[in-house]
Amino acid sequence: MHILYLHQYFATPKSNGGTRSYEMARRLVQDGYTVEFVTSSAFLNEVYEFKRGWNELHIEGIKLHVYHLPYSNTDSFVARILKFLRFSSVSIFKSFSIKTDLVFATSTPLTIGLPALLLKKLKKLPLVFEVRDLWPELPVAVGVIKNPLLIKLLKWFEACIYRNSRRVVALSPGMQAGIVRTGYPESKTTCIPNSCDVSLFNIPNQEGVAYKQQKLSFVGERKLIIYAGTFGLINDVEYIAHLAHAARSYDDLCFVAIGNGMCKADVIAKAKELGVYENNLYILDPIAKQEVIKLYSAADLSLSLFGPVPEMWNNSANKLFDALASQTPIAINYAGWQKDFIEESGCGLVLNNDLKDSVDKIESFLANSEKYTSAVKACQDLSHGQFSRDNLYEKFKKTIEDAYSEHD
Numbered sequence: 001m002h003i004l005y006l007h008q009y010f011a012t013p014k015s016n017g018g019t020r021s022y023e024m025a026r027r028l029v030q031d032g033y034t035v036e037f038v039t040s041s042a043f044l045n046e047v048y049e050f051k052r053g054w055n056e057l058h059i060e061g062i063k064l065h066v067y068h069l070p071y072s073n074t075d076s077f078v079a080r081i082l083k084f085l086r087f088s089s090v091s092i093f094k095s096f097s098i099k100t101d102l103v104f105a106t107s108t109p110l111t112i113g114l115p116a117l118l119l120k121k122l123k124k125l126p127l128v129f130e131v132r133d134l135w136p137e138l139p140v141a142v143g144v145i146k147n148p149l150l151i152k153l154l155k156w157f158e159a160c161i162y163r164n165s166r167r168v169v170a171l172s173p174g175m176q177a178g179i180v181r182t183g184y185p186e187s188k189t190t191c192i193p194n195s196c197d198v199s200l201f202n203i204p205n206q207e208g209v210a211y212k213q214q215k216l217s218f219v220g221e222r223k224l225i226i227y228a229g230t231f232g233l234i235n236d237v238e239y240i241a242h243l244a245h246a247a248r249s250y251d252d253l254c255f256v257a258i259g260n261g262m263c264k265a266d267v268i269a270k271a272k273e274l275g276v277y278e279n280n281l282y283i284l285d286p287i288a289k290q291e292v293i294k295l296y297s298a299a300d301l302s303l304s305l306f307g308p309v310p311e312m313w314n315n316s317a318n319k320l321f322d323a324l325a326s327q328t329p330i331a332i333n334y335a336g337w338q339k340d341f342i343e344e345s346g347c348g349l350v351l352n353n354d355l356k357d358s359v360d361k362i363e364s365f366l367a368n369s370e371k372y373t374s375a376v377k378a379c380q381d382l383s384h385g386q387f388s389r390d391n392l393y394e395k396f397k398k399t400i401e402d403a404y405s406e407h408d
Contacts, residue, residue, distance in 0.1 A: 004104070005104050007112070008084070010039035014047045016046070017043035018194070027390075038115070039067070041070065073232065075262070103119050110157065128166060131170050135158060155182075159184075162183075169396070176191045190395065196383035196387045196388055198389070208298040212298035223253050226296070227319075231262070233263060238263075238270050240267075247362075254280055301329055306332075327383070346374055
């Protein structure tokens with residue numbers, strides 16, 4: 001089967017973005033499929049040089065048509081929307097020039113559905129659509145989209161994409177429920193969360209120790225608690241500044257936040273205001289996935305953070321699954337399905353808005369060798385079992401095969 005994979009934000013382990021599409025595609029190629037991407041240079045610019053317009057890359061048997069379109073997590077919402085629309089429009093023409101058997105389109109953004117729909121309608125191609133965030137539910141919940149007519153239009157477009165898809169993949173049970181609420185048959189949805197690349201994160205402990213000594217020497221003998229991700233509107237990374245402030249009485253804890261985003265300057269300003277910046281909280285620039293692997297190996301605890309937006313709790317956070325893959329216990333500050341499996345498995349902690357209580361939980365957890373060892377074992381079990389990339393790939397592949405064999 002020849003699969004056309006539409007994803008605006010393709011990334012590899014050399015990039016600082018999520019690698020789900022890369023990991024699934026390279027496995028498809030290994031199984032004999034032909035996979036061709038239409039993507040942008042957003043998470044590839046730091047590794048490859050591109051000319052204006054379309055470029056062509058070949059990575060591990062995957063063919064990529066890359067449109068040079070710089071992107072930054074610090075872009076304003078309006079700038080992002082314009083880039084969404086631009087990529088959607090140029091990708092229509094590129095996609096129609098590619099001979100394929102099936103279209104697999106993954107959001108965000110939802111605008112990737114436009115070329116996908118046109119290919120389905122005009123070339124009569126089977127379509128599988130993957131939902132990484134529920135649009136427009138999420139931007140409406142955080143107040144980014146307020147116009148009633150626009151909201152109505154986006155909801156219609158969302159339902160139209162689902163209706164024209166032979167299968168829809170959701171990244172969490174909550175997303176799957178949201179898809180079904182639009183009227184799409186539950187029997188044609190598949191829940192495939194972000195997953196754990198165990199082999200990628202399986203590095204000797206000495207590499208983590210060396211990374212901590214060389215790159216994070218300021219940590220010293222303190223326990224290392226990390227956040228590695230986006231500093232966005234919904235991520236509430238200021239929480240870590242308040243957490244560090246509440247932890248001042250514990251001189252054995254050190255917090256490190258690594259990443260970028262439109263709210264990063266605000267987080268730094270808050271950390272300085274609270275007197276924790278470069279004291280027990282260090283805020284650093286983003287790093288490639290290959291270096292993230294060493295960072296997690298060095299860490300004692302990893303954080304995944306979101307603000308008080310219940311719609312966001314359906315997210316399938318890459319950073320959480322990276323932590324599991326590296327067998328680093330995880331702490332989150334939100335509810336939802338991730339809270340449920342953390343509490344059920346014991347692979348980490350669930351924090352709250354009582355910062356003193358949350359810090360006490362962290363200190364007690366890291367000091368309790370029996371509980372900590374049990375959490376590491378739970379991470380190992382989850383990453384090799386329920387959330388193994390190899391195991392979930394088989395489910396992913398079956399979804400594509402079922403969609404291809406089914407007739408509209």
